Structures are given as structure tokens and as C-alpha cells.
Amino acid sequence: MTLLNIFENPHITINHYLAVSAVLFTIGVLGVLYRRNAITIFMCVELMLNSVNLLLVAFSTYHHDTSGQVFVFFTMAVAAAEVAVGLAILVTIFRNIHTVDIDELKNLKN
Amino acid sequence: MTQEIIFWALSTIAFICAIYTVLAKNPIFSAISLLLCFAAIAGHYLLLNAQFLFIVHIIVYAGAIMVLFLTTLMLMNLNDETEKHKPAIAQMAAIGVSVVMGVLLILAVRKVGLITPVKAPTPEVGMIGSLGRVLLDEYFYPFEFVSILLLSAMVGVVLLIKKDKKTEYK
Numbered sequence: 001m002t003l004l005n006i007f008e009n010p011h012i013t014i015n016h017y018l019a020v021s022a023v024l025f026t027i028g029v030l031g032v033l034y035r036r037n038a039i040t041i042f043m044c045v046e047l048m049l050n051s052v053n054l055l056l057v058a059f060s061t062y063h064h065d066t067s068g069q070v071f072v073f074f075t076m077a078v079a080a081a082e083v084a085v086g087l088a089i090l091v092t093i094f095r096n097i098h099t100v101d102i103d104e105l106k107n108l109k110n
Numbered sequence: 111m112t113q114e115i116i117f118w119a120l121s122t123i124a125f126i127c128a129i130y131t132v133l134a135k136n137p138i139f140s141a142i143s144l145l146l147c148f149a150a151i152a153g154h155y156l157l158l159n160a161q162f163l164f165i166v167h168i169i170v171y172a173g174a175i176m177v178l179f180l181t182t183l184m185l186m187n188l189n190d191e192t193e194k195h196k197p198a199i200a201q202m203a204a205i206g207v208s209v210v211m212g213v214l215l216i217l218a219v220r221k222v223g224l225i226t227p228v229k230a231p232t233p234e235v236g237m238i239g240s241l242g243r244v245l246l247d248e249y250f251y252p253f254e255f256v257s258i259l260l261l262s263a264m265v266g267v268v269l270l271i272k273k274d275k276k277t278e279y280k
Binding site: 092 | 163170174220224260263
């Protein structure tokens with residue numbers, strides 16, 4: 001079954017998706033600046049990646065071009081690899097100094 | 111009309127859950143509300159007729175990444191008692207910077223002149239058939255490199271997590 005293309009609806013334009021993505025990206029930036037827990041900061045980075053993915057899919061549908069969605073597919077693979085390696089680093093840090101608070105991780109000394 | 115309602119409902123859910131991800135004291139609640147936010151974004155994909163990406167998004171984010179996050183949180187036993195907050199001035203500065211950035215981004219996207227689509231609309235875009243053809247035709251080498259990337263990430267994670275008595279310090 002093929003759903004209708006949302007851009008055939010005159011009330012929703014690509015600018016709506018631009019705005020939604022911009023707001024989600026800003027919330028992600030807020031989280032990175034606001035929190036001290038490194039894992040929550042990771043989650044906010046994921047949120048930023050997702051807002052950009054959403055915009056790529058919106059433009060891909062808008063231009064009737066599949067390449068944008070292939071890019072999103074690659075971004076998801078890179079995000080999965082990034083999360084796996086990042087969380088492994090955090091677990092190693094936690095094992096050694098028993099915290100993932102970024103304000104206590106700011107010096108490279110022991 | 112129905113599409114508009116669904117669009118605004120999904121956007122509102124995504125915004126509320128994203129803000130709660132940032133503000134929740136307990137990291138577990140952050141993770142759960144991030145999961146809901148991803149579900150709303152998956153709904154947006156369906157609305158944009160990207161059916162393959164909808165499924166991949168749910169499998170990768172809800173199935174893999176959130177499980178990793180939750181497992182790590184439980185492994186570290188983090189909860190709202192261990193959670194510390196930045197000083198009030200740093201929080202105010204963070205909110206100020208993000209509000210300014212958001213306003214600038216929205217003003218910028220309001221001004222932007224977009225190209226109208228040139229290709230004829232096809233119902234094929236976003237279906238698994240056309241996506242698979244493009245993926246394995248035009249983007250064959252990037253696709254193979256992604257598999258190498260995932261393999262090396264997996265090996266790297268195993269090496270990082272492995273307990274090493276010599277490098278461990280107290």
C-alpha cells in the first residue's frame with residue numbers, strides 16, 4: 001500500500017519540516033550544554049543526528065529522489081557504530097574512576 | 111486535514127519528549143522519553159512515505175541503541191541521587207545560547223529560497239525496492255564500507271571493554 005505524499009497536502013510544506021528539525025536540533029544542543037552526565041549528553045547527540053535525518057528524509061520525499069534516504073541509512077549505521085564505541089569508552093572510564101560526570105573528567109591527569 | 115493533525119501531533123510529542131530528555135533528573139527517564147521521541151520521528155518517516163527507513167529506524171534506534179543506553183545505565187547504576195547539576199549560571203547560559211540559536215535557525219529557514227522539485231512524483235520513492243536498487247547500484251562501495259565500519263566498531267568495542275589488569279589504575 002502506498003501512502004499519499006504529504007507534500008501534496010497544501011498546508012504542509014518543506015518549511016514546516018525545516019522548522020521542526022531546527023527546533024529538535026536546538027533541543028539537542030541545549031541538552032549537550034545543560035547536562036553533566038556524559039550518557040545524557042550522548043542521548044542529546046543522538047537527538048541532533050535524528051533531527052538531521054528527518055530533514056534529509058523530508059527533502060528526499062520533496063524532491064522525489066531516493067538518494068537522500070540512502071544517506072539516512074548510512075547515517076544510522078554510523079550512529080550505531082558511534083554509540084557502541086562511545087558507550088564502551090564511558091564504561092571503561094566508569095570502571096576506572098567511578099563517575100561519568102564531565103565536570104570531573106576535565107583533567108587528563110589521574 | 112488528517113495529515114496535518116498527525117503532523118502536528120507527532121511534532122508536539124517529539125518536542126515534549128525531547129525537552130523531557132534534557133530536563134529529567136533520572137537518566138533512565140531521559141532514555142525512555144528519548145525512545146518516545148524516536149517513535150514520533152518514526153511516525154514522521156511514515157508520513158513522508160519512507161517505509162523502509164521507518165522499519166530500519168525502529169530496529170536500529172528502539173531495538174539496538176536504546177537497549178545499549180539502558181544496559182549501560184543499569185550497569186553504572188545511575189539514578190537521580192547520583193545526578194549532579196551544573197551551576198545555575200551555566201544552566202542559564204546554556205538556555206540562552208540555545209534559544210538564540212533556535213531563533214536564528216528558524217529565521218534563517220524562513221528566509222531561504224527553495225528550489226521546486228524538478229523530478230516527476232513517483233510513489234516508488236522510499237519503498238524498499240527503489241531504495242535497494244539505488245543502494246546496491248549507485249552507492250555500492252559506500253555500502254560495503256559501512257559494513258567494514260560496523261565490523262571494526264564491533265572489534266573495537268570488544269577490545270575497549272576487555273578487562274586489562276596492567277592498564278587498570280585505582
